[in-house]
Amino acid sequence: MKYRLTQEGLNYLNNGLPELNLVKLLEKKKEVEIKEVKKEIENFDIALMWAKKNGWVKIEKNKLILLKKPESYELQEILKRFAEGGEIEEKYLEILLKRKLIEKVDLKVEELRKKFRGKTLTEIQPEILKYGIWKEIKFQKYDVNVPSKKITYGKIHFWNEFVREIKEKLIALGFEEVRGPLVELNFWNCDTLFMPSDHPARSIHDIFELKFPCEGKILDKKLWERVKKTHLNGWKTESKGWAEWNFELAKKLILRSHTTSVSSRVLSRLNRFPYKMFTIDRVFRPDVIDAKHFIEFHQLEGIVVDKNLNFKHLLGYLKLFAKMILETEKVKFKPAYFPFTEPSVEGLIHHPKFGWIEVFGAGIFRPEVTLPLGIKKEYKVLAWGIGITRLAMVKYKINDIREIFGCNLEFVKRVW
Amino acid sequence: MPLLIFDKAHLIQLVGKKLSDEQIEEIINKTKTNVERIDEKEIEVEITGERIDLFSIEGFARMLRQFLGLERGLPRYKVRKSNLKIKVEKVEARPFAACAIVKNVKLDNKFIKSLIQVQEILHSNLGKDRKKVAIGLHDFDKIFPPITYTEISPNAKLVPLGMETELMLVEILEKHEKGIKYGKLVKSFKKWPVFLDKKGIFSFPPIINSERTKITKKTKNIFIDVTGLNEDLVDYTLNLLVSIFAERKANVESVELIFENRRKILPNFKPEKFSLNKKEVFDLLGIKLKDREIKELFEKVGFEAKVLGNKISVMVPFYRKDILHRVDLIEELAIAYGYENFEPEVPEIATIGSFEKIEKISDKVREVLASLGLIEVMRPVLTNFSNQFDKMNLERIKCVELKNPVSENYTCLRTWLLPSLLEVLSRNKHIEYPQNLFEVGDVVLIDETKETKTLTHRKVAGLVCHSKASFAEIKAIVEVLLNALKVVYKFKNFEHKSFIEGRCGLIIGNGKEVGIFGEIHPKVLENWEIEMPVAAFEINLEDLLC
Numbered sequence: 037m038k039y040r041l042t043q044e045g046l047n048y049l050n051n052g053l054p055e056l057n058l059v060k061l062l063e064k065k066k067e068v069e070i071k072e073v074k075k076e077i078e079n080f081d082i083a084l085m086w087a088k089k090n091g092w093v094k095i096e097k098n099k100l101i102l103l104k105k106p107e108s109y110e111l112q113e114i115l116k117r118f119a120e121g122g123e124i125e126e127k128y129l130e131i132l133l134k135r136k137l138i139e140k141v142d143l144k145v146e147e148l149r150k151k152f153r154g155k156t157l158t159e160i161q162p163e164i165l166k167y168g169i170w171k172e173i174k175f176q177k178y179d180v181n182v183p184s185k186k187i188t189y190g191k192i193h194f195w196n197e198f199v200r201e202i203k204e205k206l207i208a209l210g211f212e213e214v215r216g217p218l219v220e221l222n223f224w225n226c227d228t229l230f231m232p233s234d235h236p237a238r239s240i241h242d243i244f245e246l247k248f249p250c251e252g253k254i255l256d257k258k259l260w261e262r263v264k265k266t267h268l269n270g271w272k273t274e275s276k277g278w279a280e281w282n283f284e285l286a287k288k289l290i291l292r293s294h295t296t297s298v299s300s301r302v303l304s305r306l307n308r309f310p311y312k313m314f315t316i317d318r319v320f321r322p323d324v325i326d327a328k329h330f331i332e333f334h335q336l337e338g339i340v341v342d343k344n345l346n347f348k349h350l351l352g353y354l355k356l357f358a359k360m361i362l363e364t365e366k367v368k369f370k371p372a373y374f375p376f377t378e379p380s381v382e383g384l385i386h387h388p389k390f391g392w393i394e395v396f397g398a399g400i401f402r403p404e405v406t407l408p409l410g411i412k413k414e415y416k417v418l419a420w421g422i423g424i425t426r427l428a429m430v431k432y433k434i435n436d437i438r439e440i441f442g443c444n445l446e447f448v449k450r451v452w
Numbered sequence: 453m454p455l456l457i458f459d460k461a462h463l464i465q466l467v468g469k470k471l472s473d474e475q476i477e478e479i480i481n482k483t484k485t486n487v488e489r490i491d492e493k494e495i496e497v498e499i500t501g502e503r504i505d506l507f508s509i510e511g512f513a514r515m516l517r518q519f520l521g522l523e524r525g526l527p528r529y530k531v532r533k534s535n536l537k538i539k540v541e542k543v544e545a546r547p548f549a550a551c552a553i554v555k556n557v558k559l560d561n562k563f564i565k566s567l568i569q570v571q572e573i574l575h576s577n578l579g580k581d582r583k584k585v586a587i588g589l590h591d592f593d594k595i596f597p598p599i600t601y602t603e604i605s606p607n608a609k610l611v612p613l614g615m616e617t618e619l620m621l622v623e624i625l626e627k628h629e630k631g632i633k634y635g636k637l638v639k640s641f642k643k644w645p646v647f648l649d650k651k652g653i654f655s656f657p658p659i660i661n662s663e664r665t666k667i668t669k670k671t672k673n674i675f676i677d678v679t680g681l682n683e684d685l686v687d688y689t690l691n692l693l694v695s696i697f698a699e700r701k702a703n704v705e706s707v708e709l710i711f712e713n714r715r716k717i718l719p720n721f722k723p724e725k726f727s728l729n730k731k732e733v734f735d736l737l738g739i740k741l742k743d744r745e746i747k748e749l750f751e752k753v754g755f756e757a758k759v760l761g762n763k764i765s766v767m768v769p770f771y772r773k774d775i776l777h778r779v780d781l782i783e784e785l786a787i788a789y790g791y792e793n794f795e796p797e798v799p800e801i802a803t804i805g806s807f808e809k810i811e812k813i814s815d816k817v818r819e820v821l822a823s824l825g826l827i828e829v830m831r832p833v834l835t836n837f838s839n840q841f842d843k844m845n846l847e848r849i850k851c852v853e854l855k856n857p858v859s860e861n862y863t864c865l866r867t868w869l870l871p872s873l874l875e876v877l878s879r880n881k882h883i884e885y886p887q888n889l890f891e892v893g894d895v896v897l898i899d900e901t902k903e904t905k906t907l908t909h910r911k912v913a914g915l916v917c918h919s920k921a922s923f924a925e926i927k928a929i930v931e932v933l934l935n936a937l938k939v940v941y942k943f944k945n946f947e948h949k950s951f952i953e954g955r956c957g958l959i960i961g962n963g964k965e966v967g968i969f970g971e972i973h974p975k976v977l978e979n980w981e982i983e984m985p986v987a988a989f990e991i992n993l994e995d996l997l998c
Contacts, residue, residue: 373502
């Protein structure tokens, strides 16, 4: 093992150990105020500690008193001998090490030091940091505009980031998030929403029917009866009804074609008022697949249930959503038709590039929808939907809807 | 929704007032109709399916006239009584018939073109491809009463429209374009519906008319027949068609239909009366209106209203079949008032918002896996049996299967997510590795005990794919994820045909079997043409919830 003097050791070798210097000072003055000595002795605390330990001094009332003056000081001799390369006994080595006057010399480090000293480096190796070699070297300067290399990283799909942001805003507005099944009974998807059995949107061209399983179960017979009567003759809703209802069709299982099925399910079991909810989820339509159409896409839909709600409130919510979610104040409204709402409205927002784009479909649920589902007459249900797939495509500049669900990994990695 | 093309000059002529494109568009934008295109000659509009009265250029012009205030209140069409009686016998295939005569019709090219369009749209939309309703127009001067609607043997003969020789009805079904297309509507019956006069069959609804009674530019007087399965719909269609001619100042003559035990005179233009009270109107719209305003607004959208105290009685014209409930009329009032004139207002409703539980967990899973360097992809729930089972080295099991798929790639719903991820790998072999992926998404499982016979479950699947992808790596990822979700878990050796034997583990989370992990079997990789090792996992998040 090799040792060498530390900076401190070198200092004491040249200027004397501090405890020795202290004694020398006291020799002249016998009694000195601690305050004064402190000023004159370098490393006073170390000096005092060792002088006391050696029995040379004592402290009385803030004064230092010399007890005896050592004839010679062994440690100073040893330090000198060490510096001259003389043999040192083990126990003194330990003292010197303990007082950090000497340190072990790592041959490897010495070698590294020699290797790097004065050099200009590109890579910073851990050893350079560990052994303080960085102090003796220069770093290569870089051009910040050199192209970076590819890096692997993880990320959340942009769609989910997009949806998450919208959800947080709706939740902040007091809306409860709800989820419904992807496989639905026609009953929930259409009949409870007062869509007539022969409505064009119920055709095989607009709804995916199932080969297996084909039919669902009837859980609430009374509800089915109310819905049936509403279709046939209006039941207690004071509507004329459709004069027909297809029970076999209502029982059929389908892939839900809109998230309004979730709203009808929620209304059927609602027992808290007032109430606000939303859902963002997938729906399915047997469209021809192209850049603008895919058989799966997302809808955002919600309802507000309370007494004394009116059409102005519906428009108020749409305007609020436009501001909060779509970040625009440019909204206009237009009459629209949905089988389940009356009045119905379509909302358009202004996009700097695309002009007026249709984003909202909304309305107040018809009595033929709410009454059979068990919502009392005095409650109104505002229902609204936002075409978020289109919004996302505009926001993320996506030209082909198929990319959203696609296999294109480069696309998925690129879109933030 | 039906798209209709109207001749612009023709429309303006029927409106009776010169209108610029901008003016037309402005009015239409205040209604439910959408303008798709206006050019020099034509205007293309999208009409919502319930406004059958707007399917004709005459009806559309009437709506514009009313909106512009050029016409007030309900149209009063004159009907003269004719002496024509038509016997309606029992016809099993199409039990209901309705007829009327319009005289002194001035047919020109434009009118004929628009008549064809309205018939086509009524046939497809209201008639459900002639099944529920079929229309026939004939030159009345070529018909020789008495007229009977009856059923007849398929061997009876007729010269069908566009042909020169007589064919048996059964031959028409084989040879005539319309017969081939609509034959299925009568085929299953022993006898088929026809209209007869002295000279024989002149109409074979819902298939074809006779060449003898066909309409030409010279036709002055027209006989209209409508047949179908639903009496209301049949009568409605007849009334609507006749009103088109009435709008063009033709003379409408009524016909008496004689059924086995009753009689009926058609057309019938009788309006229907609805009663509203002011409070329900004001409550639903959030505005207050003066009596005079209520009356004027209703007139603007084609109704007649009287206000007496708190009561509003509204006369609804026969052609507004879409008015089922008072709310429909309240909406009409709102449209007349103008949606742009409502002051939007956000009510104060104190409710507490919240995330759906499973969505919250899903977001957590996304954060953890993304932080571990995995890329999230999003795949369709729709897939096919080959991807779900065959390529995964599994036996096919029962899963949700479509009756009407639009592509062979999408015929069933996925029961697990890993195939969706492997598909991504198989399509990205040209891109740099590692390709470490995950998806948090829904699958649908069969459960006969449930209302929908299915369960929609949220799952997460992840995989690592690079030259050193291993069991150890995926296991470490699974453990970090389970720890992050605070799941108490243990693993058990497991066998699964998609994984290498002896390199697959079952995940027991919170005491339940919640997932699997391991190295994907080379056979599976071969099936997907993936040439890089893959280690993967899949966990059912729904099972971790409760």
